[in-house]
Amino acid sequence: MKKIILSALVLFFCSLLLKAQKDYKVVFDLTSGDSLSQQTAIRWVTEVSKADPNAQVEVVMFGKGLPLVIKDKSVMADAVTNLATNKNVSFKVCAVAMANQKVDKSQLLPGVQTVPDGIYEIVSKQHEGWGYIKVAH
């Protein structure tokens, strides 16, 4: 009996690991703020969502990547605001970077979230089986 429970438990953990590996989940790492990087990030998020509406997409911004979601700096403000209403898409800004660069939450576009540590957020997603893509051009 104990052996069955043990085996079932093990099978459960393994299936969790395998399951995590099948879905389309991707975290984009954005650390550049130029217009082209902003456009690139939005194009990729949009295309992943179009390819699979159930895909889970997260854009994490730290370092110099904050302009995409700052009200008076974003060149893709409408797209960000719009995509952020999609329950499968999220934009998360690093609070450490915000503090360093004196960006207040009130300056963020609607729907944009903050995380205490952008690098930890990305590393955690990778650990949970999400794919990782660095935004660059």
Add this chain to the structure above:
Amino acid sequence: MKKIILSALVLFFCSLLLKAQKDYKVVFDLTSGDSLSQQTAIRWVTEVSKADPNAQVEVVMFGKGLPLVIKDKSVMADAVTNLATNKNVSFKVCAVAMANQKVDKSQLLPGVQTVPDGIYEIVSKQHEGWGYIKVAH
């Protein structure tokens, strides 16, 4: 008896997971098209193959990364054509990027493959235990 089968099954799945983590498999993400990026990608692929002839290497191109494998744009055409004959090396272009940029299959160097979605290709490889390296300089 059932328990043995169950255990064996579990062991099999786990060993698959562990096995996937031991080989030298790497997917390069190329989204820049300048000459130096092209040269960098080819140098890294070449060096990995030299370090371990059994290493599996894949270069996925999307965004602005297509020139490396386009006949009249590549500055590394011979190297790409040559490396693509190696069964452990593959070059895969995103079909969405090709359509967006009006690149036809006939313009690709010999041996270059296409994938429906370059980002999904990369994410899938990561899920299968391949390492990921963003090409940049």
Add this chain to the structure above:
Amino acid sequence: MKKIILSALVLFFCSLLLKAQKDYKVVFDLTSGDSLSQQTAIRWVTEVSKADPNAQVEVVMFGKGLPLVIKDKSVMADAVTNLATNKNVSFKVCAVAMANQKVDKSQLLPGVQTVPDGIYEIVSKQHEGWGYIKVAH
């Protein structure tokens, strides 16, 4: 009895896999040598270490990323030397890149290590469950 041993073995392997996914471990991939890239790498390493003193951080340099740890080229020499004394932080340079660029071990800052193959080092860390972040700006 055999079944118990088998199950225990399986559970052990799975728990290893799960355990590897919980800690804060991150490998930074640095392939740019400009001052801003050097500063960015050091800022991120410093911030991760500050956020969690037990976090394990490794910076792997290959391609054009070597200047950060070369005595007469680094703009962050003091920070590198200082961080390298932290047992949870390491700087590892690719020996292939060193040979290609005629950099001798004697030119490296104190505490900086070498690895035979920088790409393999990064891929191995990813396989062991470390998060991966490409340094870029």
